[in-house]
Amino acid sequence: MKRLVSGMQPSGQLHIGNYLGAIKNWLQLQEQYECVFGMYDLHAMTEGLAPEALKKNVLETAMDYLASGIDPQKSTLMVQSWVPEHTYLAWIFNTLTPVSWLERVPTYKDKSQQFAKNINMGLLDYPVLMAVDILLYKAVVVPVGEDQTAHIELTREIARTFNSRYGETFPEPKMISGPGARIMSLVDPTVKMSKSKGPNHYIALNDSPEIIKKKLASAVTDTGNDGKEPKRPGVANLFQLLNLFSKVETREKFETTYHKKTIRYAEVKATLAEDISSHFADFRNRRADLEKHPDKVLDILREGSAHAQTIARATLKEVKEKVGLL
Ligand code: AMP
Ligand code: TRP
Numbered sequence: 605m606k607r608l609v610s611g612m613q614p615s616g617q618l619h620i621g622n623y624l625g626a627i628k629n630w631l632q633l634q635e636q637y638e639c640v641f642g643m644y645d646l647h648a649m650t651e652g653l654a655p656e657a658l659k660k661n662v663l664e665t666a667m668d669y670l671a672s673g674i675d676p677q678k679s680t681l682m683v684q685s686w687v688p689e690h691t692y693l694a695w696i697f698n699t700l701t702p703v704s705w706l707e708r709v710p711t712y713k714d715k716s717q718q719f720a721k722n723i724n725m726g727l728l729d730y731p732v733l734m735a736v737d738i739l740l741y742k743a744v745v746v747p748v749g750e751d752q753t754a755h756i757e758l759t760r761e762i763a764r765t766f767n768s769r770y771g772e773t774f775p776e777p778k779m780i781s782g783p784g785a786r787i788m789s790l791v792d793p794t795v796k797m798s799k800s801k802g803p804n805h806y807i808a809l810n811d812s813p814e815i816i817k818k819k820l821a822s823a824v825t826d827t828g829n830d831g832k833e834p835k836r837p838g839v840a841n842l843f844q845l846l847n848l849f850s851k852v853e854t855r856e857k858f859e860t861t862y863h864k865k866t867i868r869y870a871e872v873k874a875t876l877a878e879d880i881s882s883h884f885a886d887f888r889n890r891r892a893d894l895e896k897h898p899d900k901v902l903d904i905l906r907e908g909s910a911h912a913q914t915i916a917r918a919t920l921k922e923v924k925e926k927v928g929l930l
Pocket of ligand 1: 612613621622623624625626672750751785786787788795796797917
């Protein structure tokens with residue numbers, strides 16, 4: 605089976621955007637590829653997380669992956685910092701990567717604005733470490749969102765540079781983007797749903813039905829544009845959610861009332877709250893179970909990371925021999 609690598613920075617609980625944009629895809633891919641899913645805690649450190657948060661987020665993210673259906677019998681779940689070969693190879697890749705490549709990466713420019721008071725070396729070097737996450741496992745495919753395009757391109761360039769200087773070692777991985785629903789924030793529907801802006805902006809996978817109802821009730825919609833196309837962002841976002849979580853008839857009913865200008869957004873939101881809640885009912889049960897047994901989750905991560913390390917060690921040994929360190 606061909607190998608696939610993907611993962612996220614552990615940022616606490618995942619939201620429905622993460623689920624629809626990434627995890628749902630992974631569930632299918634884990635049937636077709638040998639998957640390594642990472643919790644990239646060393647990457648998360650570039651954003652200056654508090655120590656307690658860093659540790660807690662790894663566990664929370666792992667529970668979300670598992671409750672979503674990532675199956676540790678089929679896929680490897682690893683924690684980046686538990687496999688120190690990542691930082692070792694990152695140093696070697698650093699010596700091959702021109703600073704100018706990194707300064708050009710759009711996410712670096714964005715993050716330097718977002719974290720203006722903490723533009724640390726890690727932010728600049730982020731893509732090199734990400735290249736390691738992928739190449740250490742000689743992955744051939746990487747499912748990520750469009751915002752990661754530059755990172756994957758850089759990974760390919762690093763692989764090419766290494767191969768041409770030291771001999772064929774790394775395959776050039778391909779990026780695959782899923783059907784990729786882009787879910788927008790409930791409070792500001794012109795930006796994508798993310799955790800960084802505050803809890804009312806997103807619906808966490810683990811939110812209770814009451815909280816989902818409350819968050820949707822205060823979601824931004826619009827008045828005065830009913831019946832017109834294109835819909836305003838907040839309304840379009842609700843319709844996108846109807847499309848993803850509700851029955852076709854339900855969406856069509858609201859489509860009709862929208863065009864007749866008789867739509868009541870309170871009704872749309874209440875319906876959506878119910879449909880989203882029931883969609884994640886099994887998830888919440890499995891998540892609650894896992895929360896009772898954090899040791900089991902840690903065991904899965906330990907086992908996964910140990911397995912990842914056997915692959916990582918072999919690659920690093922090969923690299924060290926080729927570059928003259930062994
Ligand atoms: P992030 O937490 O932004 O690093 O994203 C982790 C993964 O979730 C990436 O693969 C993103 O493409 C996906 N993702 C994050 N936010 C959204 C969103 N609002 N809609 C769809 N996918 C998202
Ligand atoms: N940069 C990715 C993101 O923000 C997270 C990430 C780190 C990653 N290392 C990776 C994704 C390796 C895929 C493969 O979403």
